[in-house]
Amino acid sequence: MARKRKKKGVQTAARKxxxxxxxxxxxxxxxRTIRTNINFxxxxRELKTILFTSSDPGDGKSxxxxxxxxxxxQEGKRVLLVDADMRKPTVHYTFQLTNTLGLSNLLTRQAELSDVARRSDVGLDVITCGPVPPNPAELLASQTMNKVMEDMKNKYDIIIFDAPxxxxxxxxxxxxxKCEGTVLVISSGDTEKAGVVKAKEALVSSQANIIGAVLNNFEMDKDHYYYQYYGNIE
Structure with a gap:
């Protein structure tokens, strides 16, 4: 994926x-290598709830x-992808879904899990953000969120959260x-080392279980950029 090549609008689903x-x-x-490393x-113990985040916007975590x-x-797991970025949600664009009903409705008890989890064309269920709330942090910290996550774990093999x-x-x-594992996405050549260190420190202070990092936008040759590796953050 080309590094930081700006385009108007959101990338197409085919590209993402x-x-x-x-x-x-x-x-x-x-x-698939990232999947294998997460499994191992x-x-x-089995990881069912995994958070993907980054230090800064634009690193490609979504x-x-x-x-x-x-x-x-594709491995045959029952998978749920949740757009927990309730400030700048993008998952509905990627999967070409409407965003009128989603996680925010679930956390304000205006909907049930079955109302907001929608089947995508690629074999997994998706919960979009829903209407952007005025208090995302409070909703995510709530006991309702704990209950929602338990309900998700009872229905799915793995739940992936896309966080800010x-x-x-x-x-x-x-x-x-609240999640059993956290993955930090780092954009090669764009994410400053100091930012990665600060992000790791912030996650550690929250008692996050950081299971690894994905180096995004790594240049393999002059024409192509790839997701290079998955590994521990030293």
Whole structure:
């Protein structure tokens, strides 16, 4: 994926969901490697709730989360992708869904899980953000969110949360404390090391279980950029 190439509007679903469009591509294989590493990251217990975040906006965490969700679904898992970025949601664009009903409705008890979880064309269920609320952090920190996550775990094998960047707002820290694993997405050449360090420190202070990092936009040759690896943050 080209590094920081700006375009008006949101990228098309075909561009974002490479794991569905071209399952034999190098990038798709790298997402399958991420899936494998997640599966082996906690050998003594099953991870069902995984948070994807980044230090700053524009690092590609939403695209990474969506493609990881797709490859888990391709493995035969019951997968739910949740847009927990209730400030700048994008998941509904990626999956070409409406955003009139979603997580915000669920957390304000205006809807049930079955009302907001919609089947996508790529074999997984999606919960969009819904109407952007005035108090996202409070909703994510609520006991209602705890109950919602338990309901999700009873129905799905794996739930992937797309959260806001760590250094922008507190939402990711709040949700990382509730999730069983957290993955930090880093944009090669764009994310400053100091920002990554601060993001890691913020997540650690929230007692997040950081299971690894994805290096995004890594230049393999002059024409192509890939999701390079998944590994621990030292």
């Amino acid at each position: 969901l490479v794991t569905s469009i071209n399952t034999r591509s190098v990038v798709s294989e790298q997402f 990251s906690m050998p003594d 695209t990474v989360a969506a493609n990881v969700a797709v490859v888990f679904a 960047p760590v250094l922008s707002v507190t939402d990711a820290q709040i949700l990382s404390n």
